Amino acid sequence: MNITFKIQAQAPGNNVDYIGQVEHVFDLHLHQDNWTAPMRSARNEAEFFFAVLYWTYKTFISSQDIDSCVFYPSCSTYMIESIHKHGVLYGFLDGIDRLSRCSPFANNHYPIDFKHKKYYDPVQ
Amino acid sequence: MIRFSKLSVFFTGFFGLWLQAQQTSGDSLTSKHDSIIRNPSSNKPAEKKAQDIFNLQNSKKFAQYLFKTGQYSYAAEEFQRVIFLNPQDNDTKYQLVETYIQLHNIPKAESYFNQFFPLFDTLPVKFQKQSVRLDVYSENYEKAIKKLTRSKLDSIDKQTWYLGLSILEKRWKEAGEYYQAHVSNPDPVYHQFGNVVLRRLGAKTKSPFLAGTLSAVVPGLGKVYTENYGDALMAFLFTGINIWQAYRGFSKDGIKSVHGWIFASLGAAFYLGNIFGSVKAAKRHNQKIDDDATQEVKAVFDYRF
Amino acid sequence: MQLRKLKPFLITVFSGLFFAGYAQTVNQTVAIADQFMSSGQFAAAAKYYQRAYFFASKEQVPTIRGKMADAFFMSGQYALAEKYYREAETFEKTDTVKTEWFLKKISSLILQKKFKFALLSILNYRGIFTERQTKNRSFLLGTIYFGQEKFDKAREWFARTIPENDSVKRKQLDELFKRKNLMRPNPELAYWMSLFFPGSGQIYAGDWKNGFNSFALNGLLVYIFLVDMQNYSFWDSFIAIYPWLQRYWMGGYKRAQNIARRKRAENRARTFRRIKQLIYSP
Structure with missing residues (x-):
């Protein structure tokens, strides 16, 4: 039995350097988190003060912490967003309440964010 | 055993023949597979159809293929081109609006609809339905009801849609009365909506004022009332520990104790935050009951109407 | 009467003439897409190829399919590229071209990080390879083992791409496979270092900023702990401060481990780029 092979050096179509693509696999x-955004979007001095606190907390304290918050977005982000949306007093109390809800017992009431593997509880 | 083996030989023989047929005409495999994703009418020899693939008919075909395979942003581009080539094509306009609904870009879908079909009363039923649906997606329920009463939907559909819209508007009592008044409606969806209304009317809501008052008396009690027991425990502990620490600080160093003031302000923050949170939890509890009802209706508007 | 009968026919003919100037056939669309491809606008090329593919006749399909797969591959849509490369490979008649499609398919699998599947496919394929394709196959196989962290096997396959008499390159390859390029910094070591002395693991991994941050934070908490102990009692201080200290201490050594892992991955990526450049340098 004769076996013959068809041999052609070059593939048809555009010559794609696939090895060159594999180089970067x-x-x-x-991605770098940006914690200065609330400082830039602050509308008054009180809000700016909280934004600076938020930046300090995120940069020097939260960056050394275990991943302990059960919610997404995290409690600090929630508070700064709530302050921006509803004003300083409402946002502060909202954030404090969120902080006391952030515990291992916080189940059954929240949808799950599968991407971050956390309970999803955004600012309303 | 013998009979079985003979049978299997018989069938494997057939399988072999089939396989051979597949191999000898390799292209039959190609066309079979490609008919799913390629234009079925284009499997003709090339010289017979030197066709313009950007003309009206072909663009439309391609756009519909893109829509069916879920490539909506590309499909929207193509539908727009088809409408440019043939401005009288109402079905394509309908599909363009549908594409933007699929892309969750309701404002754009609405603006296109208003641009294409400015006169609601003269439209056929299909387009009127789309218009009402658009109002539902953008949560303009009042406008939707106004349009519905003017529309050409038959009376059965009109009743069903009206009941659905009054649920979305959260007018529970009215919806219940409306449902009882038109029980003879044969549409199963109508009765599904009716069940939603009856369930919502039977549900027990929580009073935000009572929750706040309870939390002011004993930290965390308001959250017990709203059935968030874990949160109640944590709120009680947070407030309690801080206030206890503040008490210790003040009793040791008097009113000038730094330790005392720090924990006192923390305790106060948690105390106030808990009152605030209890009110919010009660509101949230009520909101959830409402959402459970409206979610079901919204799903029907998404997939059935 | 005669003219009225002829009317539809005439309209067809003349409208055909009218549109002829604007008509765009499959081949013309492919030509435009080719232009996009050569100017590096791969996503646009993929769009035009998709359209041409939809309307293509039986004879035009194989070429357009391959080009479309290439466009998907270059624009980073590797799942789609893999799909169409597989089809191109299945229906290809010429053996070496079939192998070329196959190798591209393997590349798109690797770029999706489906290493197991890629390994299974590459070991099961029995086709004809040219010399260049054999080299590429060995390189891709080495890449798969590299991705699975089986560095001995990876080295074996990378070594096969280099001619046996080229001792300089072989030496350079051995140099690249040293532990400092692949296994350092060691995440376990960073973990244990930070467990015993906060911040040291991060500094070992090369992250000075987080190292000092962790050290300062934990140091501050220990200081407050001691001051509180003097002012009140050990148990007071323990209840108030210890939970925080434990939290940031733990966070420190867990994060040190992650930092070391990331740095090691960066090292490995850099080493891999160097290996590729070594093998394919003239």
């Missing part, structure tokens, strides 16, 4: 794409 292990490259990391890290």
Whole structure:
């Protein structure tokens, strides 16, 4: 029995350098969190004060913490967003309430954010 | 056993023949597979149809294929081109609006609809339904009801849609009365909506004022009332520990104790936050009962109407 | 009468003539897409190829399918590229071209990080390879093992891409496979270092900022703990401060481990790029 092979050096179509693409397969794409945004969007001094606190907390304290918040967005982000949306007093109390809700017993009441593996509880 | 093996030989023989047929005409496999994703009428020899694939008919075909395969943003582009080529094509306009609904871009869908079909009363039923649906998606329920009463829907559909819209508007009592008044409606969806109304009317709501008062008396009690027991425990502990620490600080160093003032302000914050949170939890509890009802109706508007 | 009968026919003919100037056939669409492809606008090219593919005749399909797959591949839509490369490979008649489609398919699998599936496919394929394709196959196989962290096997397959008499390159490859390029910094070591001395693991991994931050924060908490102990009692201080200290201490060593993991992944990516450049340098 004769076996013959068809051999052609070049594939038809555009010559794609697939090895060149594979070169970057292990490259990391890290996104940098931006905690200065609330400072820029603050509308008054009190809000700016809380924005500075938020930045300080996120940069020097939260960055060294275990991943302990059960919610997404996290309690600090929730508070700063609530302050921006509803004003300083309402937002502060809302944030404090959220902080006391943030415990292992906080189940059954919240939908689950599967991307972050947390309970989803945005500012309303 | 023998009979079985003979049978299997018989069938494997057929399988082999089939396989051979597949291999000898490799292209039959191609066309079979491609008919799902390619234009079925284009499997003709090339010289017979030097066709313009950007003309009206072909663009329409391609756009519909894109819509069916869920490539909505590309489909929207194509539908727009088709409408440009043939401004009288109402079905394509309808599909363009549907595409933007699928893309969750309701404002754009609405603006296109208003641009294409400015006169509501003269439209056929299909388009009137789409118009009302658009109002539902943008949560303009009052406007939707006004349009519905003017529309050409038959009376059965009109009753069903009206009941659905009054549920979305959260006019529970009125909806219940309306449902009882038109029980003879044969549409099963109408009765599904009716059940939603009856369930909502039977549900027990919580009073935000009572929740707040209870939390002011004993920290966390308001959250027990709204059935958030874990939150109640944590609120009680947070407030209690801070106030106890403040008490210790003040009793040791008097009124100038830094320790005392820090924990006192923390305790006060948690105390006030808990009152605030209890009111919010009661409102949230009521909101959830309402949402359970409206969610079901919204799903019907999404998938059936 | 005669003219009225002829009317539909005439309209067809003349409208055909009228549209001829604007008509765009499948081949013309492909030509435009080719232009996009050569100018590097891959996403636009993919769109035009998709349209041409939808309307293509039986004879035109194979070429357009391959080009479309290439456009998807270059625009980073690797799942779609994989799908159409698989079809192109299945219906290809010429053996070496079939292998070329196959290797592209393997590349799109690797770029989706489906290493197991890629390994299974590449070991099961029995086709004809040209010399260049054999080299590429060995390189891709090495890449798969590299992605699965089986570095001995990866090295073996990368070594096969280099001619046996080229001792300089082989030496360079051995150099690249040293532990400092692949296994450092060690996440476990960073973990234990930070467990015993906060911040040291982060500094070992090369993250000075987080190292000092962790050290300062934990140091501050220990200081408050001691001051509180003097003013009140051990148990007072323990109840008030210890939960926080434990939290940030734990956070410190867990984060040190993650930082080391990330740095190691960066090291590995850099090493892999160097390996590729070594193998494919003239």
